[in-house]
Amino acid sequence: MGYAGCSVTEGPFVRRRREECSYFETLKAVGSIRDQQERRGLLLESFKVLDYQGFLTGANDSAKGLRDLLFRAEPFLRYPPQTA
16 A cells, blocks of 8 residues: 555645655654744645635535535545645
């Protein structure tokens, strides 16, 4: 198996922005940063993340909300990831 994603590393909604990016090294670096904004900045610089939490709640809990979520999730299905 060349690829076995999981939700913590390269799961369905998390992708490295660059092939040479190391999950271990990035997460280790994030752990030493005290400021939450700086931690978030480093993570978003290193990884592309689809924040799907609000897609199927409230007004988005509909067929249209599901279509929107699937549309935004589609790029995460490609491996290796394409940079954008």
